[in-house]
Amino acid sequence: MRIVVFISGRGSNLEALLNKQHQSTYEIAHVISNQLDAEGLTIAQKHGIKNSYVLWDNPYNGEQRATELLQWIKPDLIVLAGFMKVLSLDFVTTFKQKIINIHPSLLPLYPGLNTHQRAIDGRQKQHGASIHLIDEHLDQGTLLTQTIIDIRPDDTAITLASRLLPKEHLLLTETVKLIAEGKLTWHNVPKLNGKPLIKPLVIV
Numbered sequence: 001m002r003i004v005v006f007i008s009g010r011g012s013n014l015e016a017l018l019n020k021q022h023q024s025t026y027e028i029a030h031v032i033s034n035q036l037d038a039e040g041l042t043i044a045q046k047h048g049i050k051n052s053y054v055l056w057d058n059p060y061n062g063e064q065r066a067t068e069l070l071q072w073i074k075p076d077l078i079v080l081a082g083f084m085k086v087l088s089l090d091f092v093t094t095f096k097q098k099i100i101n102i103h104p105s106l107l108p109l110y111p112g113l114n115t116h117q118r119a120i121d122g123r124q125k126q127h128g129a130s131i132h133l134i135d136e137h138l139d140q141g142t143l144l145t146q147t148i149i150d151i152r153p154d155d156t157a158i159t160l161a162s163r164l165l166p167k168e169h170l171l172l173t174e175t176v177k178l179i180a181e182g183k184l185t186w187h188n189v190p191k192l193n194g195k196p197l198i199k200p201l202v203i204v
């Protein structure tokens, strides 16, 4: 399965996918960044993966350039891993059912930014990350998988984010592996091994 990963920064989720790709049937074909100085681009280069910086000066131009690249690369799956742009309905429709995103909260709780602080402020006992399909609404597409951690009384947004990050890496690599192996599908409803998923699959 050929994958394009979209990033905007650090790229630790991209790196986790790259480190595990030899153990699965997926292949990172290309990395696209809307930030020229994204650390993730250096990671892609270090791994010998083709990569492109796309100038996203406005949503229309950015998406136009990304679309041209994608129509040439023809990926089976597009993974948004720390990609900080909202995609339009047009773009999502062009690549319908092909885009997944990793989001650092237990969706539907806390779509958007500052999720760790908001989970603490909301006095949640648990926090986590979710992988979902991208649709035209921000962080609201069909949920596929989640990972969950306990929030400790002394947690700050920083400690919570740093304890969650390795779990995110596992969540993303295991989810992509399941998709690549054809075990996790979503033609009408999400299914695991052919059985409908009533709630997101928890991976810990």
Ligand code: GRF
Pocket (backbone or CB within 6 Å): 007, 008, 009, 010, 011, 012, 013, 014, 040, 081, 082, 083, 102, 103, 104, 129, 168
């Ligand atoms: C991760 O927390 C991911 O859940 C969120 O953005 C962050 C990206 O981190 N969407 P990295 O660039 O993969 O290190």
